[in-house]
Amino acid sequence: MTRSLLLGLIGEGISASRTPRMHEDEGAAHDLTTIYRTIDIGEESLASVPLNELLASAVRLGFDGLNITHPFKQQVIELLDEVDPVARRIGSVNTVVIDEAGRTTGHNTDATGFARGFEAGLGGAARNRVVQIGAGGAGRAVAFALSELGVGELTIADISAERAQDLAAEIGDHVRAISTSELEPAITSADGVVNATPVGMAAFPGTPFDTSLLDTQTWVADVVYFPLETQLLAEAKAKGCRTLDGSGMAVNQAIDAFELFSGRRADP
Ligand code: NAD
CATH class of the missing domain: 3.40.50.10860 (Leucine Dehydrogenase, chain A, domain 1)
Known part of the structure; x- marks a missing residue:
């Protein structure tokens, strides 16, 4: 060994x-x-x-x-x-x-990492309708993970309409792509929203959508982990929403990778 x-x-x-x-x-x-x-x-x-x-x-x-x-x-x-x-x-x-x-x-352990992080931090959260913003590298893994997590209807928006459409088409009938200008009605009727864009990092300050649209019952997850508390999560928390930061995905993707490298399971 x-x-x-x-x-x-x-x-x-x-x-x-x-x-x-x-x-x-x-x-x-x-x-x-x-x-x-x-x-x-x-x-x-x-x-x-x-x-x-x-x-x-x-x-x-x-x-x-x-x-x-x-x-x-x-x-x-x-x-x-x-x-x-x-x-x-x-x-x-x-x-x-x-x-x-x-x-x-x-x-790809980003997908399994997001799924494990989600179950640990937002386990039991409603997931009939979820909005995901960002369809790049992390967004692709997150969208597949959300499907595995049993999301009923996944709506994906990206400033690149083509990227969102391609990803939605690849995953299945329960996924649709919208433009970022159509986010308002999608967010107001969503159980949860995931940010899979870099918005919220120091180099890309701000929030990926207007957080005044959030209902207190809506959960909010962010894949950004530097900083851990993004402006999006801080504003969602202030409204009383359940939130999930990017650390669960980051730690769990490493745990899954370590197991693949070594054959040994790391402690979470
Ligand atoms: P990427 O460049 O591949 O994709 C980002 C996507 O977001 C692009 O498709 C872009 O068009 C879109 N986008 C940017 N601004 C937008 C906006 N305002 N509205 C809608 N769409 C917008 O980047 P990536 O590799 O997917 O990384 C995204 C973030 O995820 C980074 O902050 C990265 O650090 C983080 N990440 C976290 C983990 C983790 O383990 N937590 C893992 C991977 C990536």
Whole structure:
């Protein structure tokens, strides 16, 4: 049985990521020597060292696994030997397991992470009608997770109408796309609203919709986890709404990835 793990994270602007620490702490708790490296690349460095070469280098160097983050989650798919069917449906991979023979298999633990975080933080919440804003990388995983969580009618809005329409069409008949100008009636009749846009991060201040539309019975979830309390969540809380921040998704996607890397279940 393996006694050590060599892991890494490939993405852009990830120097402050908490993922390395989460995996190293978890490895230590399981008596595994765990080394987790960040490979922070922007477009310029990608031009000189493309993603396929980075992946091949990680295999050659004996990495056991990689996390993949923005903006490479889609791009990595075609470079892998195998892709888990759910990750393929979602169209994005955030976890790559490298076996002893050097074969790479892609998974998506953002979806399972959101679902676990939701059950832990908003378990039992009504979910007949849910509005999701944002249909990008995180939004794709969240929409599939919400469907697995039994949402009756999912309404997706994105400033890119095409992205929202494509995602809705891929998931099924219970999902519809609307434009952001149509959010008002959707939100006023929703059981819950999920923000899957970057709005609320320091670089994108504000809220993704007018929170005066929220009823006190409506729950609000945010995938943004830096800061943990976004303006959206602060305003929703002030109205008395149940809220869920992005930490549950972030922690649970790491727990699921650690299990894929090590075969061991981390403590939540
Ligand atoms: P992305 O760029 O792939 O997608 C963002 C989407 O939001 C785009 O489709 C964009 O058009 C849309 N959008 C932006 N502003 C909008 C607005 N005002 N109204 C409607 N749509 C809008 O980004 P991403 O990778 O999906 O990341 C989104 C956020 O999710 C980031 O803040 C990221 O940090 C967070 N995230 C959190 C976790 C977690 O574990 N909690 C995991 C992944 C991503």
